[in-house]
Amino acid sequence: MENSKTPKLANQICFPLYVIAKEITGxxxxxxxxxxxxxxxxxxxxxxxxxxxxxxxHIGEKLFLDSGTLTPLLKRLETKGFILRKRKKEDERVVEVFLAEAGKELQKKACAIPGKIQERLGIQPEELLELKESVLKILNKIEK
Structure with a gap:
């Protein structure tokens, strides 16, 4: 017997958002x-x-990541030679992150990625912008 108050996957906004995030990341x-x-x-x-x-x-705030998640990620980027972490002289509790030369070179290679993703999606730029604006509107309401 089905309870009419039982949440249904097809009626949830979280599920298509979860799936699209996972698929686009893929x-x-x-x-x-x-x-x-x-x-x-x-x-x-x-x-x-x-x-x-x-x-x-500041990086953590922008990515909605805590330091426990961000620190290992930064260590791996530093090990690969893409970034440098330095303690601020004025306040050694503050660690600043700088691009290494390899990180700057990586930027040149990464410039083509957004266009390739858009091409793979087969969606017009206006449609992507509309989707992004809708998602950001929801995100802003959640943050308040």
Whole structure:
């Protein structure tokens, strides 16, 4: 017997959002494998390409990641030679993250990825922008 109050997967907004996030992230994998980075590492690199020399906590805020998740990710990027972590002289509790030369070179290779993803999706830029705006609207309501 079915309870009419039982949540149904088909009626949930969380499920298609979960699946699309997982599938789109999967589309990035072959392109990121060529660069020897993971999707979360790619996100960190994009932040640094926009603003080099950010404190770790600012990167975490932008990615909605805590330091326990972010620190190992940064260590792996540093081991690969893409970033440098330095303690701030004025306050040694603050660790800033800088692009290494290899990280700057990686940026040049990564520039083609968004176009390749859009091509794989077969969606017009306007449609992607509309989807992004809708998702950001929901995210902003959740954050408040």
């Amino acid at each position: 589309l990035y994998r072959p392109f990121l494998d060529e660069l020897d980075i993971t999707y979360p590492q790619y996100l960190v690199m994009m932040i640094l390409w926009e603003n080099d020399g950010l404190p770790v906590n």
